[in-house]
Amino acid sequence: MLFALAFLALGAVVTLLINHHDPIVSWLGAGSVVVAAVLGSIPAVQVMAGSSLVERFRMPWPIPMGEFFIEIDPLTAWFLLPTLLLSALSAIYGVGYLRRWQGRRGLGPVWSFYCLLVLSMTLVLLARNGMLFLFAWEVMAVASFFLVTFEHESESVREAGWIYLVATHLGTAFLLAFFLLLARDTGSMDFTVWAAKGVQAQRLASILFLLAVIGFGTKAGFMPLHVWLPEAHPAAPSHVSALMSGVMIKTGIYGLLRTFTFLGAPPLWWGWGLIAIGLTSGVLGVLFALAQHDLKRLLAYHSVENIGIITLGLGAGLLGVSTGSPVLIVLGFGGGLLHVVNHALFKGLLFLGAGAVLHGAGTREIDHLGGLLKRMPWTAATFLIGAVAISGLPPLNGFVSEFLIFLGAFKGGISAGGAIAVPLFALIAGLALIGGLAAACFTKAFGIVFLGEPRSEHASHAHEADWTMRLPMLILAVGCILIGLFAPVVVGSLKTVLENITKLQPATVSGNLAATTSPLSFIVLGAALFLTLLAVLILLRRHLLARRRVEADITWGCGYAQPTARMQYTASSFAQPLTDLFGPLLGTKKKISPPHGLFPEEAALKTTTPDISHEQMYRPVFERINEWLSRLHWVQHGKVQLYVLYIAVTLIVLLVWKLR
């Protein structure tokens, strides 16, 4: 593992030093990430397989209360594997994706920050010391900020970068408070001490829980803390969006799970709270996604939705812990954890696909695209697999994790009392609604972008991406299929992780998992039957049409023979019934200039759906803060020597205060 970290650090330094316009920088950067990923996955797989040889490394660190203490346990390994896989694949994709900027700009910094981001994410997962964790967390935020602002020439990208930077630091502020409170309570910064001691005082535990939900939730993208996601994901280069959305936001989920191991027995309302958060994030996330016209923004809102689904799983798990119901614990946490991996695969795939579309057709505007399936067959096929998977449909991986969460809710709700049954019932109804809306959203995204006729000049001249970009998408698509078809094996491998975080008896965990893997093997059987039937039908159809006339003509338009691409349904019209129904929640703004007269010439309709929490909650608050702070403008004048003086004065004042 240390070698992997060293390789990443080396990659970061070397690419920065070379900073050449040559493709060699890209290959060096991507190469070091790939090598590190391979090296890093070996111990992670060993730990997952239940090897007693847990890798652990401690080294003193001069920072107060800090220690360089890293360890791989099953929980870390479970998050580490998708992180490393997606980092490596996105890096390979990045080589092709960044080729556009070759010769125009040095690619050294972007690769350097990429390596740094992967390094810091890995460290966040490995760290077992509070200071080290916060340090890595901060490096992660800064590295990703610089990646988001890669195309800093554009005003909107800069603004997205600032929103991200502010949001992430507000989150970190809560985490700082969280870690300091924990450290004061236990007198240590060591995760192992925290896990062993646990927080005894119920009130303190609840305060810590809230701090963690806000702090980690900002990174994960809980509504309404999600404001940075729909800004930062579209602005970043696509392979970085894939990495940020696929795995970086999951460090928030990891943080929450790690927190639960410190806090002792949870009261009932924690589970309720998480289910409520999950429902809001899930439903509102997918609704806002439906209303978007920008492909990457749409995907960003879907990350909010999927984080919601994961949180529903965790909430069900917490309810299980509070009431001592092993079924809920195993299936809730298990489903949430599996969805973490699944979301990394299909969301990574979809963002890479969106990047290929942007690369090939030059626009992210869904209503300007169309007909790309003929022009970009590989991207289209893999995007379709991602779309089916994210809609939670069999036989792919998204169905499996949602199945676990549903099964947990149904099983847990069979005979439980109202305090458990009602939230679980809300979970079932909510998850069903999310599933239906997600299918609506992805038929829109896939159908309008890849099917029909091209809606603009750009789209009709689109070209397929090269192999460096196709290969990662292909691997991720195969991953989605494999997890779907080998679901019982994958779910079985959750055993060590669940034992690790739930403190249940190994026999209880494996018993409950076995009760899950048997329906899953029926599902796999169903999937196999489905595929066999499909093959039979394909042969049947071929046989039937073999010696008959098969003609090609234009699409039926009530006899109209000169259809144009502009007559097609658009993404906005496709989503309009749903966005209208949920209009009060979305606040979509419409600007209509209706046709006039007998021979109308011009008519227009423009809809925008700004983020409601961004517009109504944060903007007024931040404008007020801005007003107040502008009175302090005189302090900031750009003279470095005076800034140094400020630091010196502050230190002296602090020293005096301490010695007083």
Place this chain on the structure above:
Amino acid sequence: MNAISFIPLLLALTLSPLLLGVINRTKAFFAGRHGQPLLQTYFDLWKLLQKGAVYSRTTTWLFRAGPMIGLAAALTATLLMPLGKCPASLAFPADFLLFAGLLGLMRFFTVVAALDTGSSFEGMGASREVFFSALTEPALFVALATLVRETGQLSLSTMFGQVSNAHWLHSGPALGLVVLALMIVLLAENSRIPVDDPNTHLELTMIHEVMVLDHGGPDLAFIFYSAALKLWLLSALVVGIVLPGTGDPRLNLLLAVGAVFGVAVIVGVIESVMARLRLMIVPQLLVGAGALAATAFLLALKLN
């Protein structure tokens, strides 16, 4: 799995097209017409299977794959649906989730195949299809959750096996509301009046029919057959709850088949006595179904 468990499958495969015939004859009876032959759907399927095909130049392989994926999903779903007290070929805990998932998969590919034509009509139908199905999904799942709670069983086959007269006596209101909610789901999912009118001839007002406007020949036969299967499956879902068992398995089966056709007659009656709702009103009906199911769940919570 034994030989008996294949009976629901075989009955569904052979008898489902007859359901449409029954619906049409019922409607003809109300209209005072003689109506088409009961076996008309079989004739249509046979005729379509003999034909060639015409494809739009806009379409791709996806348009051709859509009907096959839909039919494969419907056939797999048929394996999961019991008929009355007779268990399904595949029964396992939470099999209804796979059932719902397969119907979702079928819908997904019908919708993208429709969008593949680039036609505004089909886009419109596709848009309404996903709109309505997103609202029926919660109603279906909540109704199922109520059933799970009522019967204490997790598989459709054991669930239907459990339902008895005693259940109806003990918690009749909850079960009644579930049946009502599922009936609305059935009408919406199978594009029947009051949600959609299968007989309309105006593209602008169609939902399901317009999505398959450009399909022809064997592809259309696949689509018709999957639609017939879907109608059978959802009818069987309603029947399984309504029908209390007798001691005799053969009589049970006969009753169940009769009841499925009874559902078809009810659908025919509904179509004869009311017009379809305006598109704006349909969501209210569907959300209403969800509300009914939610009330049923709360009742189930209290009575236990």
